[in-house]
Amino acid sequence: MSESSYSLLGLWPIINRWKKLVGVALLLALVGSVLVALLLPNVYKSTAVFFPTNPQTTDPDRIATEGSKLELGGRTEDLDRVITIGESQPVAELVIKRFNLHQHYQTGAAGDDAADDAALREFSSNLSIVHNERDAIELTFLDKDKNLAAQIANALVQVIDSVNQQLTLENRRNVLGLYSQRFQFLNKEFETSRQKLIQARRRYGIYGLEQQSRYLAREIIEVESKLRQAEGEGNSNEAAGLRRALRGLTKAEGGNVINLEDYTQGVDSLNLFTARMTDLQERLVKARGEYETADVALKGKLSSLYVVQKAYPATKKSKPIRWLIVVGSVFLTLAFSVVVITLLELWRRTAGRPGYSPAQ
Template sequence: MSESSYSLLGLWPIINRWKKLVGSALILALVVSIIVALSLPNIYKSTAVFFPTNPQTTDPDRIATEGSKLELGGRTEDLDRIITIGESQPVAELLIRRFRLHAHYGTGQPGTDLADDAALREFSSNLGIVHNERDAIELTFQDRDKQLAARIANTLVQVIDSINQQLTLENRRNVLGLYQQRYQFLSSEFERSRQQLLRARRRYGIYGLEQQSRYLAREIIKVETELRTAEGSGADARTVAGLRRALRGLTEAEQGNVINLEDYTRGVDSLNLFTSRMTNLQERLVRARGDYETADIALKGKLSSLYLVQKAYPATKKSKPVRWLIVAGSVFLTLALSVVVITLLELWRRTRRPQAPAGL
């Protein structure tokens, strides 16, 4: 025996025989779906778009030492970090408490496990954070109240920004402390070097290098010339001895002269060393002071870690439900189920129908 073949056209006689039942089911589905679609509340969606910035560009060490500027961070780790913060449970609980969403969602009094879990699930289902094809982050929140949806979306962006800053805040404070320690160290070293320079001036009697060098050279030449003249002219021994003592006083430190060539030479070497040291410390001190002030301003300024492209605004039209789609889908699904049911009934009737005796 050949197997029976089935086609969509072959279903028409079956549908025609059950047209009243199918029609009643379609009318019922149409009425129920219209009632359900009209009873569903309008849901509004608000979207904020922003770029994460590279957190290294907001660190005071790079701002101070490299003069870096704010850079948009399209790196995978920056995007993943922002999305992870936005979808975290502490952030959700913070927003739920701030906007009293337990009462708004009708989940019950806050503080109970059932109410908190229901509010958290409802909040999470209304929140969407995605990384779009332009390396930006789209944060979307939907709610029956379009004003509330926009406020929650904008607040959530601020909370993400704050938490993202906190991740590097402790490190930035440590960096600021290092700048302060470096400035204090250089300041104390500068003061110590200045005191050493003053002591060297008092010890060697050097207060003006150029004037004293001219004076010392002039006096040495003058005394030496007088000594040679006295020796050549046959002056008395006491005069010659006095000129020799005067010359030794100008050239030897042991003679006790405040200004003498030996101390002056050693003093010049020491003063040059201390002066170079002080000049270097002064330059480093000025630079360290500027770095510290820049880092302090950067830390107190709380630079945003997000570059907001578009803030969330209240929606001008609903995003769902699509009522005509609900009605059309319900009617089509009812028709499909009705066809399946009546087809199965027809097959069941055929199998139950008694076979005619052979030869009749």
């Protein structure tokens, strides 16, 4: 005798023979799932959407020297860095402590290893940070309290921003220190050059180049002209005095405060010091501006995130979907019951009792 084949249509007689037990199982599943669905608390979802900015555009050295603008960072490394920060344990522990989530999750007192681990796992299960198709980051947090969910989501964005800034903060401070050192060095060099210029003016007696050069040239020409005239007239005494006067105007050892030799050396020195001071002055002004710009950029704490949408309290629950729980429980119970009774029927027939009926 050939064995009977089974099909989906062939299950109905089996279900019909076990309909009482199947009905009881479905009724229990319906009642139980309804009770469970009603007892489950409402969970609300709050989502914040933001773009990470390129951290190089917020560095004071680039702002000062290149005038960089704040740029949205759709780069993979920027997105990965922000997501990694948001999912890190230090950030989670900071938020858990700030909002006293140990008490909220009823995991026990903070400081206990088991309580800390339970609170951390609960927090992580409620947090979701994903990179969407528009290269933005969506940070979602779930909680029974819709206001708390929104507050935690916004706090997480702030903490991520703060930590992201800290990654380059030390480098920014070093850059600011370099600007300060350069400004102080140039300021010192400028003051030193200014003092040397004053000393050179005193040493060579030069205070007005144009006026003194005209005076010196006029005097030398007049004395030399008179000397030639005295020599031509044979007046030796007058010629000797004019020679001494001419030597005093042209030689440093002549004793004149203003003389051609010192004047020439002084002009060269003054031109050198003046060029040095002009260069230092330009560099000093530029260094001062760069330092002030970098200082303002550092103290301003430019945000490393561009928030498109803050998290707001949800207007409706996210879960549980109660009707789905009830329908799913009943369907799974039916499917499980069909499998069980089918296996029982198969076992009964294989054991040689095909006439067995559960109703008997």
